Amino acid sequence: MADARETVAVVVVTYNRADLLGLMLDGLVAQTWQPDAVIVVDNASADHTAEVLRRADLPLRVITSEQNLGGAGGFRMGMETAYAGGWDRIWLMDDDVVPAPDCLATLMAIDEPALMCVREDLEGRLVEKSATTFDLRNPLAIKPKTASIETTYATRSAMPALVEIQVVAFEGLLVRREVVTAVGLPDADFFIFYDDADFALRARKAGFRIWAVRDAVLVRQLAFSQQHALESWKGYYMYRNLFVVHFRHGENALVRVKPYAIAAAVTTLSPLRGGRAEARNVIRAIRDARTMRKPRAESGQAPTRR
Template sequence: MTERVAVVVVTYNRADLLERMLAGLGALDRAPDAVFVVNNASTDHTREVLGRSTLPGLVPIHTADNLGGAGGFRLGLQTAYEQGYDVMWLMDDDVVPAPDCLTRLLEVDGSCLIAVREDRTGALVEKAAIRFDLRNPLAIRPKTASVDSTYPSRAAMPATVEVENVAFEGFLVRREVIDRIGLPDASYFIFYDDVDFAIRARRAGFPIRAVRDAVLVRQLDFDQQHDLAGWKGYYMYRNLFAVHFRYGENPLARLKPVLVALVVVLLSPLRGGRAEARNVTRALRDARRMRVPPAR
């Protein structure tokens, strides 16, 4: 009860979702001590929503440019860390916590914990990986098992489940983790910044546990089928490759990005055409520049 808790939210052009999320924070039975909302240069009515909010402890941070999710979470975490908060709870703008969500998290020992997501019908939709394979070069998709692919429902889960990666959506981290490994890497912009942080935390000796009874409700359906020939496809390829270059557990795993890029280029006439081929080759080139994480 003596820990000071800050919520860190990143939002971009989803003012109505943000308003519902802030209402959920206001209904928590254990109120956070501060709520830092990084407004990533939104062009909708996000400023108005933040301006009229009566949520105690709300601190809007308006950026001049869109820093992406990675840059936004880094800025928000850095702000909370520098102001001395003991616990930082990361939140996206499209989720609503159950009233006892923070209470249930704080009851569990551990420096890295995640709330477990469900959809609006109550179905389990927690995508955190129970197994994230950075050893097998033939595992094209490194997430080989997730919470929701392992357990049919929340009721079927044990009280906590150890996971190997996270989403910055309900992730609670204590300041000793940041003391040890630093902040999220803003260079990812979007995608895999949370995976990178989770890998660093686990390798520094901090296990990550999903807390079954800490409920977080997603307001939108999951849509992971991004256009790999579009701008998001570039970041998905680049950041996946960067994770393998940085953390692949053997030389073949670290070479997997080259194999993936070659296959995509060869199959491009049947898939995304020249646009996807350009994305993957540029992503491979740029991921090589990200081999070494930035200094803390």
């Protein structure tokens, strides 16, 4: 059993989703274990987010960025602030989920350094995509995530109480300070996508195990839709950051050169897939990923103790 005296700060990153953010904050108010701080990073929203954040029913601290730092930059800023604040645990949360009332209490009762909520959709279907297998050893595995909670278990009730996972989302991840001390902050250079995977892989390399907690439920308010965006601006980040993960964490030389094979295949097949837009994305992605093989000195480093 975890120490009941442990404190916890929630870090929320939001961008132009004021109404969803309001629902998520209502979910925090309803928690049976009340957080000690709620740090909201507003990524330069242009909607009525500021109005939604004018509330006194939570220990809110709002950080308003002058520009959109992406999820990666927002979570880095929020986690750094929470770490500096001295709280024992840090709970990362997106603006489009609502935690069940006992979600945080369920997590806080488990004496593990890294825990992940389990997500359901509005109809109660299991939609947890955290990877139970993230294969960076087999060069023939086109996508490293070869199994997830969602694909392994038909329903949440079919899960054991704890399931070890290899890659997470920054949408319900709870970590103790010791994890941040050991592996550092999220790398803001990812902007969006795979910043959470990079953080989880660093944590596992440092010897931490990560557990999905069956009874800690988050309800997603929106459907997952990123798989159809490879020809859009998001596709560039999907490809680039996937390649960066291979360059940084590939377990052998063949895996570390796999991004070149993927880029060549996508370019060749682009007339049958996303056309010139996807081809441009992947060419630019492989070029830029090469510059991110190693994080910049200030990216992902451990925050200064205070």
